[in-house]
Amino acid sequence: MLKITDLVKRYGSGGDPVLKNLDLTIEGESVVSIIGSSGAGKSTLLRCINRLVEPTSGSIVLNGTELTKLSGSNLRAARRKIGMVFQGFNLVERLTVMENVQSGRLGYISTWAAITRRYPKQDIRRAYELMERVGIAHYANTRADQLSGGERQRVGVVRALMQDPDILLADEPTASLDPKTSEQIMGLLRDLAGELKLPVLINIHNVTEAKEYTDRIVGMRYGRIIFDDLPEKLDQDAMDRIYSGSPHADRGEDPVAAQ
Template sequence: MLKIADLVKRYGTGEPVLKNLDLTVEGTSIVAVIGSSGAGKSTLLRCINRLVEPTSGSIELNGVELTSLRGKDLRMARRRIGMVFQGFNLVDRLTVMENVQSGRLGYISTWAAITRRYPKDDIARAYELMERVGIAQYANTRADALSGGERQRVGVVRALMQRPEILLADEPTASLDPRTSEAIMGLMRDLAHELDLPIIINIHNVTEAKEYTDRIVGMRYGRIIFDDAPAALDEDAMEAIYAGSPGADRAAGAQAA
């Protein structure tokens, strides 16, 4: 279980980006976080994995308080939190297998990583996951030779190689065409249920959020103002989340598409 309580993130002396935010994610639910640009969606995800330091509040994952961890304890905790990025974050000159194995860097020795002497169990696990997402044939292909959808599949497998207890996805389909975007969302939904893995997805496309997730959290100005099943996201809720914001037209267009 992920339990966030009274979370605040402030940069300098300005208005907080996150304002006393509370959120609980249990089981294998897939949670979409929506809202206009600047609502705090990405900051929320980055506070969870401590890429951004919270100003105050509590973030607890399966009984471990993440905000108090430092050094080795923090590195150990991060192994339990998978992350899928909008920009893929692959090393282009490395092969798919090598990029996938980077998800195990927190588990193997520095020497094994440098010499690429990956444990046999890790190689077997990588092939299993790559086969599942349809990229096993590219195991020895350089990452820069892949399409956007294939690159994002590599990013998903890399995160799953950590054997995470939760998966965070920050705009994982923003750089993809509509058809590929839907394929990635469907894949993540299926993997969540197959692996008993909770997923939090920061996403702009409301139509995809409603179709592929179990729960939608709507943010505005650093606060959660909607938290319910996708079917409950009606016009009034959309108005509350997006009205007058720069992302309003984009979100409305995505919903109508």
């Protein structure tokens, strides 16, 4: 379970916070989407969870571990359990699919094994299982720069799953893809969540895909959660509150410029 309590993120000492006393709980194998305009704080929220961005205050607890209090080796160990799928894929283009996938195990194997690419046999077997599941096993020895966008994102998904994560975060995983491929990736994330009993938290701009492929929608505006319910509850009034009007119509807050 992921439990976020009173989370605040402020850049600099004088500006408005990007995240404002935010509370959020994610349980089980649910697929949760986060929607909202640019500047709502969606990406910042995901990056606070895996500590790519340092929270200003508040609590982030994953399966009993308080992530905000960790540092050094303890933080590195905790990050192993937080898989991340990126909008821009974040692959090493000159490396093969297998080599990119195995980078998800860097937190578990020795530096020497990583440098020499002497991957443990069980990791290779697991990589082939996952690559077969997402339809890219035949590309195992193909360089990443020879793949299509959808194929690259599948590599990114497998790399994240190779961490054996307790939660999977996806930051605009379909933004660089065509509509058909976007639907395939969203369907894949939904199906994997069920198969692996894995909670998935997705930052997404496409509201139609959020409604179709996720179990729960969280709507953010100016650093606050103003909608948190089932997809069928996201009516026009909720959409207007998330995307329309002035910031003063919400909670008397000014908009923030960062996402």
